[in-house]
Amino acid sequence: MQKTALIPHAHLPRAHDDRHVLTSTVDVFGAAHWxxxxxxxxxxxxxxxxxxxxxxxxxxxxxxxxxxxxxxxRWPHLDRLPDGGFVVAASRVCRHEDANQVQVFDALGRETSSFSVGDAIEHLLVDEAGHIWVGHFDENPAGIRRW
Structure with missing residues (x-):
């Protein structure tokens, strides 16, 4: 069996060590985001x-x-849109909270829209065309959906 050593893709710059990391991702274009x-x-x-x-x-x-x-x-997923904006999604939706758990932000950080994709988000990915793919826990019969 061949062993392959893993190397870091990117490091969070030290200037931001004083903040709490909620989530991180590497987008489809190879950029790392925290x-x-x-x-x-x-x-x-x-x-x-x-x-x-x-x-x-x-x-x-x-x-x-x-x-x-x-x-x-509260427990977010994050990915970048091709236009420089971001998508942030809450993993779970509580009955008393806003049902629109997906927020879309423009490149300046302003919310431009929000919508619901169903409870129990486990994976979030934005493809090169800007489609949002959401994978759910096994308790959600929808499995994976594209928005």
């Missing part, structure tokens, strides 16, 4: 909208910062 908040979500508490920072490291090492306003996802 969604950061001032503090970790509080267990069991209501989710109040909060401002977040996306730190992006592009292939070649350039760093880009995008501030997102009024993020509502």
């Amino acid at each position: 969604l950061l908040a001032e503090r970790a979500p509080e267990p069991g508490g209501d989710v109040r909208p909060f401002d977040a920072l996306v730190v992006s490291v592009h292939p070649g090492g350039s760093v880009e910062l995008t501030e997102l306003s009024a993020v509502r996802a």
Whole structure:
């Protein structure tokens, strides 16, 4: 059996070490993105909208910062849209919370739309055409869907 050593794809720049990493991803174009908040979500508490920072490291090492306003996802998934915007989705939807758990942000970090894709999100991916793919836990009969 051949062994292959893994190497890091990208590192979160040290200037942001003081923030809490909510999630991270590598987009379809090879850029790494971290969604950061001032503090970790509080267990069991209501989710109040909060401002977040996306730190992006592009292939070649350039760093880009995008501030997102009024993020509502407690345990989020993140991916980048081809136009420079971002999609943030909450894994779970509580009955008393906003049912539109997917938020779409423009390249300036402003929410442009929100919608529901069903509870129990396990995977989120945006393809090169900008389609949003969502995979659900096995308890959701829809499995995987494209939006």
